Amino acid sequence: MDTMNHVTPKITPSTVKKTNVRWIVVAILFIVTIINYADRATIALAGPEIAKDLHMDSVAMGYIFSAFGWAYVLCQLPGGYLLDRFGSRKVYAASIFFWSLFTLFQGFVGFLTGFTAVATLFALRFMVGASEAPSFPANSRIVAAWFPASERGTAAAIFSSGQAAATVLFGPLMGWLVFTYGWHYVFVVMGAMGMLFTLVWNKFIHNPKDHPMANEAEIQYITEGGGLVDMDQAKKDGAKQDGPNMKYVKQLLKNRMMLGIYIAQYCINATIYFFITWFPVYLVQARGMTILKAGFAASVPAIFGFVGGILGGMLSDFLLKKGYSLTIARKIPIIVGMLLGTTIIACNYVDTEWIVIAVMSVAFFGKGLGQLGWTVNSDTAPKAIVGVSGAVLNIFGNLTSIITPIAIGYIIKITGSFNGALVYIAVHCLVAIFCYLFVVGEIKRVELKD
Numbered sequence: 001m002d003t004m005n006h007v008t009p010k011i012t013p014s015t016v017k018k019t020n021v022r023w024i025v026v027a028i029l030f031i032v033t034i035i036n037y038a039d040r041a042t043i044a045l046a047g048p049e050i051a052k053d054l055h056m057d058s059v060a061m062g063y064i065f066s067a068f069g070w071a072y073v074l075c076q077l078p079g080g081y082l083l084d085r086f087g088s089r090k091v092y093a094a095s096i097f098f099w100s101l102f103t104l105f106q107g108f109v110g111f112l113t114g115f116t117a118v119a120t121l122f123a124l125r126f127m128v129g130a131s132e133a134p135s136f137p138a139n140s141r142i143v144a145a146w147f148p149a150s151e152r153g154t155a156a157a158i159f160s161s162g163q164a165a166a167t168v169l170f171g172p173l174m175g176w177l178v179f180t181y182g183w184h185y186v187f188v189v190m191g192a193m194g195m196l197f198t199l200v201w202n203k204f205i206h207n208p209k210d211h212p213m214a215n216e217a218e219i220q221y222i223t224e225g226g227g228l229v230d231m232d233q234a235k236k237d238g239a240k241q242d243g244p245n246m247k248y249v250k251q252l253l254k255n256r257m258m259l260g261i262y263i264a265q266y267c268i269n270a271t272i273y274f275f276i277t278w279f280p281v282y283l284v285q286a287r288g289m290t291i292l293k294a295g296f297a298a299s300v301p302a303i304f305g306f307v308g309g310i311l312g313g314m315l316s317d318f319l320l321k322k323g324y325s326l327t328i329a330r331k332i333p334i335i336v337g338m339l340l341g342t343t344i345i346a347c348n349y350v351d352t353e354w355i356v357i358a359v360m361s362v363a364f365f366g367k368g369l370g371q372l373g374w375t376v377n378s379d380t381a382p383k384a385i386v387g388v389s390g391a392v393l394n395i396f397g398n399l400t401s402i403i404t405p406i407a408i409g410y411i412i413k414i415t416g417s418f419n420g421a422l423v424y425i426a427v428h429c430l431v432a433i434f435c436y437l438f439v440v441g442e443i444k445r446v447e448l449k450d
Contacts, residue, residue, distance in 0.1 A: 018217035022146040025211075026155045028204050029139050032096060033162025035194045036135055038170040039103045039128065040068060041276040042190055045174040045295055046183035048284050053110070053183075054117055062409020065277040067122045069401030071129030076398070077249070079134035080391025083141055084384075089205050092138040097198045099131035104191025107184040129401075136374065137390030144378040144386050146208055148225020150320055153330070156375035157313020163272055164305030164368055167298055175280075175295015228383060248385055248448055252392055255446055258380065260439030262396035264334070265373040267432035269397045271341055272367065273404045274425050275301070278418075279360075286418045287353060300357050301364040308368025312337060316372060327443045330376050331436050337370025341429035348419045363425075370432070373397065382448045389446075400428075 043050070043065060051061050082091045106124045109117050139159050147155045170190070177185045206212070208219055208229040223229050252258045275298075283294040312333040319329035344363035347356050373393060381389035404424075411420040 016215065016217045018221050019213060019215045021211055021214040021218060022151075022155070022208075022222065024204060024213070025142065025146050026158050028201065029142060029159035030162045030165070032092075032135075032197065032201065033139065033159050034166045034169060035096070035190075035197055036099070036132060037163045037166035037276065038174075039099060039190050039194060040132075041166060041170070042103065042106070042174060042186050043068075043125065044277050044280045045171065045298075046178055046186050047277075047281055049178055049183040050121070054121075056118065058409045058412045059406075060118070060409075061281070062406040064118070064122055064125065065405035065409075066402045067125035068129035068132075069273075069398055069403075069405070071126040072133055072398050072401060073129075073395050075130045075133035076137070076391040076395040077388065080137050080385075080388040080394075083134055083138055083390075084386070084388055087207070088138045088141045088145075089202075089207065091134050092205070093198055093201050095131055095134045095138070096201060097195055099128050099135075100191045100194025100198075102127040102131060102191075103187055103194065105187075107187035107191070110182070110184045133391075133394075136394050137386075137388075140374045140377050140381070140390040140393075141386050142205075143374070144228050144381070146222060146227060146229075147378075148222055148227050149326075149379065150225055150317060152378050153316035153320065153372065153375045154310075154313040156372065156378060157309050157311075157316075160313075160371045160374055161306045161309030161368060163276075163371070164302045164309060164364065167275070167302035168306055171295045171299040171302060173295075175293075175298075178295075179290070228386065248382065249388065249392060251448060252382075252389060252446070257440050257443065258389075258392075258446060260435045260441070261373065261376055261380065262393055263439070264432040264435035265393055265397035266400050267428040267435070268334075268338065268367065268370060268373060270400045270404050270428040271344075271363070271425055272371075273401050274408065274421070275305075275364065275367075277405045278408050278421065282418050282421075287356060289353075297353075297357055301360040304361040305364035305368040308337065308365035309371055310368075312369040312372055313375065315369075316375065325442075326379060327441075330372055330379065330443050331440070334370040334372050334436050335433050337366040337368070338429040338432045340366025340369065342366075342426040344422050344429075345426040347422055366429075376443060379443055380445055382446050384448060 047061060047065070050056070056064070102124050106121060109121045109124070112120055140156070143152060143155045143159070174186045177189060208214060208222060208227070219229055280294045280298050283289045283297055289297060315333050316329045319332065320326060341363050343359055343366070346359045350356060350359065377390050377393050407424065408421040411424065412418060
């Protein structure tokens with residue numbers, strides 16, 4: 001009998017099968033983004049009935065649509081600061097609760113009349129925008145912390161595709177609520193749903209090293225792939241945090257690559273803000289659909305936008321794993337997607353409803369394919385100010401939430417049709433292509449200068 005000592009092999013992270021908690025985390029981000037964009041889109045589905053009840057023309061509705069954007073943009077840097085100061089989990093939880101609460105309150109505007117009703121609706125939309133400000137910078141921070149670079153495109157595409165999924169899942173529901181019960185109920189139902197989801201958020205979202213379901217093998221895999229797993233660790237451990245130095249924002253704005261990314265994000269988002277503000281109104285006023293039919297019709301391009309969003313991230317990561325540079329892997333889906341987005345202008349030359357929806361589906365598929373701005377932010381943001389960098393990206397990206405609804409309102413009033421509005425969107429797609437071809441250059445992480 002062998003009497004030699006038997007040595008038990010040491011179990012290391014490399015020999016233990018890693019958990020996949022990061023995909024649960026991104027699934028939660030996807031769901032919360034659906035709720036986020038559904039709450040933004042409530043005003044679009046309810047818009048025609050609100051305009052009728054409160055006697056508002058297209059310009060007045062354009063300003064109501066833009067109320068969200070004013071606050072959303074103004075609060076980006078404060079929101080990014082709070083994320084880098086206190087961490088994603090706590091700040092995002094508060095964000096979800098309060099934007100849902102202000103959405104719910106909009107359902108009671110119907111008890112008011114005249115200017116008071118309009119002013120209250122504007123104020124509540126403004127507060128929704130302020131509350132949602134940390135959401136997408138937080139999404140970007142969480143993906144940067146939980147995912148290696150080789151999976152980051154897919155992860156960011158998943159949460160970004162929630163923009164389109166919101167219309168797919170809730171467009172028909174909101175259209176039915178408006179048609180059956182009145183526009184007030186849309187806000188009450190969506191607001192209550194978001195407030196309840198805060199409980200789910202607190203249960204499943206934690207820092208990578210603190211998550212009860214993630215093992216050391218997964219943390220090591222993320223770290224070795226470039227994930228910033230320690231991003232919020234010092235905050236939990238009680239270390240003094242001074243927050244990001246806001247002077248670094250100037251460095252971001254002077255960086256040609258970052259400026260090109262920011263301007264392109266503005267242009268790419270013009271499509272989504274047309275879709276979640278004026279598109280249902282376009283279907284009702286320009287194409288003669290009922291609110292109920294418009295709710296279902298709007299969900300078709302949204303399905304294609306959702307598919308495009310997922311495929312864009314997967315294609316980018318596939319190219320990266322095949323050995324293509326980060327620059328090529330990120331730029332190809334964006335440029336191809338924006339080229340498809342320009343097809344929206346074809347709707348000006350057709351009258352058949354199903355062809356209009358088909359063209360819109362192609363354009364929105366393209367927008368989804370090219371919505372890699374948040375992936376690029378995770379790739380390029382300085383490690384110390386990922387939240388603030390995301391906030392700057394979101395400022396540029398959501399200036400269009402102010403300008404696009406108002407500009408389209410004036411275009412409709414001056415020209416008497418939506419034709420100019422669709423040209424407006426197509427031009428923005430072309431500018432985004434120009435930025436990524438001639439301004440951005442090589443995509444790489446920015447190093448801050450002291």
